[in-house]
Amino acid sequence: MEEPGGPEIARLIALMAKLPGLGPRSARRAVLAMARRREALLAPLARAMADVAERAKLCGLCGNLGTSDPCAICADPRRDPSALCVVEDVGDLWALERAGVFRGRYHVLGGVLSALDGVGPQALRIPQLEARVAEAGVAEVILALGATVDGATTAHYIAERLEGRGLRVTSLGQGVPVGGSLDYLDDGTLGAALRARREF
Known part of the structure; x- marks a missing residue:
């Protein structure tokens, strides 16, 4: 009609x-x-x-959406370059920024691995993550991916790829429900999860 x-x-x-x-x-x-x-x-x-x-454009370094390249977060000299938080998409990055608990830098994957949907490592920004880790003096990679099967699969894959590089690889701790998306969590829950991160 x-x-x-x-x-x-x-x-x-x-x-x-x-x-x-x-x-x-x-x-x-x-x-x-x-x-x-x-x-x-x-x-x-x-x-x-x-x-x-x-x-609007994507940041060539981290994959954030903004109006400058590099984005305001990547260009901010006050951010800790030794901590790199890996997220699924821009909405997750923005959710963590709203919570105000992380002062490092980010890397947006652009999705998660999914055999069902035919999404492999080359479809995501995993090679760019490995390149950043190799040259940027990163000491810790925080895998802040959703608590879904695909999120866990992606986190395991990345942890294996980063093994043996002398990095601390952690994941979010308590507060993220199984099957939950970061973008829908409140600031307090996100803050608690980031503070309670654990070795992956």
Whole structure:
């Protein structure tokens, strides 16, 4: 059934419905709310989206999403270069930054190993991680991957790849539920998990 508002509004609703957490009904409500407050919501959102579409880029070093390369975290001289926290995706990096408990640097894998989905090591940023560890003076690699089967498989694979390099390889401790994604955890839980990390 076609949206009663016309093809432009229908297209916006269809695009919004593709976002995580929004289905067709939620997208319709969001579009109606924005259209009712065109100057306060819709116009600024459209400008912000155009700015992000034009300026957003991945950091060539860590894989973070930002507007500069290297990103603000990699460029910050106050960050501890000896600690490298490996995460599945940018959302996990942002979750750890929100918690404010880690002052080292990050490495975004871009996913996890999954035989079922055909995701192997070369599809992830594992070779770049090995190169960073080899040349950056890293003393500890923290495997901050979700407590899923694929997350555990990826952590084991990386730990094996880094074995014999004189590194401390740790993983998050208590607080991360099995099957849990870091992006959905509260700041306190993330902080406790990072502080209670253990040898991998």
